Amino acid sequence: MFNFIIFGPPGAGKGTQAEKLAIALNLLHLSTGALLREEVSRQTNIGQRVQDIMAKGSLVNDEIVDEIIKNQVTIDGRNAGFIFDGYPRTINQAKNLDVLLAAKALPLILNLEVNVDELIKRLVLRGQALGRTDDNEETIKNRLFVYEQETRPLLDFYAHQKRLISVNGQGTIEEVYGRLENEIEKIK
Numbered sequence: 001m002f003n004f005i006i007f008g009p010p011g012a013g014k015g016t017q018a019e020k021l022a023i024a025l026n027l028l029h030l031s032t033g034a035l036l037r038e039e040v041s042r043q044t045n046i047g048q049r050v051q052d053i054m055a056k057g058s059l060v061n062d063e064i065v066d067e068i069i070k071n072q073v074t075i076d077g078r079n080a081g082f083i084f085d086g087y088p089r090t091i092n093q094a095k096n097l098d099v100l101l102a103a104k105a106l107p108l109i110l111n112l113e114v115n116v117d118e119l120i121k122r123l124v125l126r127g128q129a130l131g132r133t134d135d136n137e138e139t140i141k142n143r144l145f146v147y148e149q150e151t152r153p154l155l156d157f158y159a160h161q162k163r164l165i166s167v168n169g170q171g172t173i174e175e176v177y178g179r180l181e182n183e184i185e186k187i188k
C-alpha cells in the first residue's frame with residue numbers, strides 16, 4: 001500500500017495533481033476542502049458550523065476534519081492507497097493521520113513549491129473560473145497567512161522523518177506531473 005499527502009499552499013495545484021495521481025496509481029483522492037464544501041452545500045450540521053470559517057479562509061477545527069478523514073479511511077478498501085489533499089494542515093492533524101494509518105503505510109509527502117506571486121495569480125483566476133467564494137483577494141491573503149502560520153511548519157515535521165519529497169510546482173500541469181512521476185518512480 002502507498003499513501004501520499006499532496007502538500008503546498010493554496011493555489012499550488014494540489015487538487016489537479018492529486019486527481020491525476022489518483023487515476024494513475026489507483027488511489028482514493030480525499031480532499032477535506034471538497035468534502036467540507038459538500039457539507040456546506042447540503043447544509044448539514046457540520047456544513048452550518050463550518051461555512052463562515054471557510055468563507056473567511058480560516059481553518060476548521062481539527063476535530064471536525066479528523067472525524068471526516070477517519071470515516072473515509074475506515075470505510076474504503078477498494079483502492080491501492082490514499083492521496084490526501086488539503087489534509088493535514090496542522091501538526092495535530094498530521095499526528096492524527098499517522099495514528100490512523102499506522103497499521104497500513106505512513107504517508108509520504110509530495111510538496112509543491114510555488115512562489116507567492118504565482119499563487120495569488122492562480123487563485124484569482126480560479127475564483128473567476130470556478131466561482132469559489134473563498135478565492136477573493138481578502139480571503140486569499142488570509143489563507144496564505146494561515147498556511148504560513150499553521151501548515152508550513154509541517155514540512156519540518158516530515159523532513160525530520162525523511163518523508164518529504166519536494167518538487168517545483170511551477171510550469172504546466174504536465175511538467176509538474178512529470179516531476180512527481182519521476183520522484184514516485186524512485187521510491188517504487
Ligand code: AMP
Pocket residue numbers: 010032033034036053054055057058059060061062065085086087088089093134143
Ligand atoms: P481547500 O479546498 O483545501 O483550499 O480548503 C478550503 C477551506 O476548507 C479551507 O480554507 C479551510 O477553511 C477548510 N479546510 C479544508 N481542509 C482543512 C483542514 N485539513 N483543516 C482545517 N480546515 C480545512
